[in-house]
Amino acid sequence: MEKTRTFPLNAWYVAAWSHEVGRRAPLARTVCNKQMVFWRKSDGAIAALEDACWHRLLPLSMGWLEGDEVVCRYHGLAFDGKGQCTRMPSQDRSNPSARVRSYPVVERFRFVWVWPGDLALADPALVPDLHWNDDPEWEGDGTTMFAKCDYRLFVDNLMDLTHESFVHATSIGNKHVAETPMTTTHSGRTVTSTRWMPDIDAPPFWRTQLGKPGNVDRWQIIRFEAPCTIVLDVGVAPVGTGALQGDRSKGVNGRVLNTITPETDTTCMYFWSLMRNYRLRDQSLTTQLREANANIFIEDQIVVEAQQRAINERPDQALRNLNIDTGAMRARRIIDDMIASETQTAAA
Ligand code: FES
Ligand SMILES: [Fe+2]
Incomplete structure (x- = not known):
């Protein structure tokens, strides 16, 4: 039997202070047993993805940012803020099924809130005041x-x-x-x-x-x-x-x-x-x-x-x-x- 969880997944959790998520380097955080990587895009919005490359699972947080994308340190696959792989440097065409999970994010009250649970339930109105x-x-x-x-x-x-x-x-x-x-x-x-x-x-x-x-x-x-x-x-x-x-x-x-x-x-x-x-x-x-x-x-x-x-x-x-x-x-x-x-x- 699965061990009882100690936390609900359908909730907004603070993953970082706003000032911790920037455009220079990805930030690794663990929320509810899920490893996540965060960065800020040029329009100011924050991206949050599962912190594991689609290819061989290297944490994407070990990579670097190029424009609005994160690049894996191992073989250079690039992922956009939605988790879609946009570039596979060693082959001509990227595989459209190559993607990693993305998480909903809301930035509010100087905090970055992430929703680790069911996407369909992630209502920004539920962010605590x-x-x-x-x-x-x-x-x-x-x-x-x-x-x-x-x-x-x-x-x-x-x-x-x-x-x-x-x-x-x-x-x-x-x-x-x-x-x-x-x-x-x-x-x-x-x-x-x-x-x-x-x-x-x-x-x-x-x-x-x-x-x-x-x-x-x-x-x-x-x-x-x-x-x-x-x-x-x-x-x-x-x-x-x-x-x-x-x-x-x-x-x-x-x-x-x-x-x-x-x-x-x-x-x-x-x-x-x-x-x-x-x-x-x-x-x-x-x-x-x-x-x-x-x-x-x-x-x-x-x-x-x-x-x-x-x-x-x-x-x-x-x-x-x-x-x-x-x-x-x-x-x-x-x-x-x-x-x-x-x-x-x-x-x-
Ligand atoms: S593990 Fe990320 S590109 Fe290979
Ligand atoms: Fe106290």
Whole structure:
């Protein structure tokens, strides 16, 4: 029997940052166990093909770009952005059946999204909303973490922020996060967990961002969109200035954008950025926040990679759930349902 997949195929996944895909060299990425090669054509559109030459399967990413085509390093076959072989240097005519699989691509929110599943279902309207990443009213930056773990361990991690109190005790965590309960709702492919911490002392990171003494009202609103995108709406405002009632204008607002693409069952690419709606066009703050957040996320990476190693050693042992895992359990159920419906469709 085929091993159960850990990810759905009919979904948009981030394969790269926009700036990583250029016209000088092909880029190799693995998404959902599929090796892919990406490049940018002269009209700015991005091509994505299976990263294996039709002839002898050499990865096309080892080749080079000529105009809008990728050329195989081994015997020089050229392929256009649709995967059609356009040139066989050692014979007069190219074989029209020589082609490699191409994948649908959408470039949006500074990311390159690819659809590894059924072509007919690749609807660009299904790209998760990460508009903060290129909205002029927001500012920020991020990077990519390549991690040796099942992408769902990061979903668990982000859906339960009580870990901040322990994993990130020196930056964003304090006891209030672990001690304040969340409310969780869900609909369709999304899960939302909300935690308000009224009248607390601000943790060091937020104290600095706010730049004011005194207690704060703090919020964390976590929105998961299946299978692997999570937006954290986070911030603090001076206590009693209306944030709880919906006016956050006296506070500082952040959005942590996270999308974690499975490469394989036990490795992933974690794309993130930290956006803010204050001190716009302040590049030194952008860099400083990106570096600070990268250090915070390394703390998560150490934990989840160690967790993955422990899971590998005990493949039959279940992970257990606490109240804090409500959001993660719901998210995993949506992922499981997506995989199950794809498996049933395939069987039918
Ligand atoms: S393997 Fe690519 S041209 Fe021969
Ligand atoms: Fe964390």
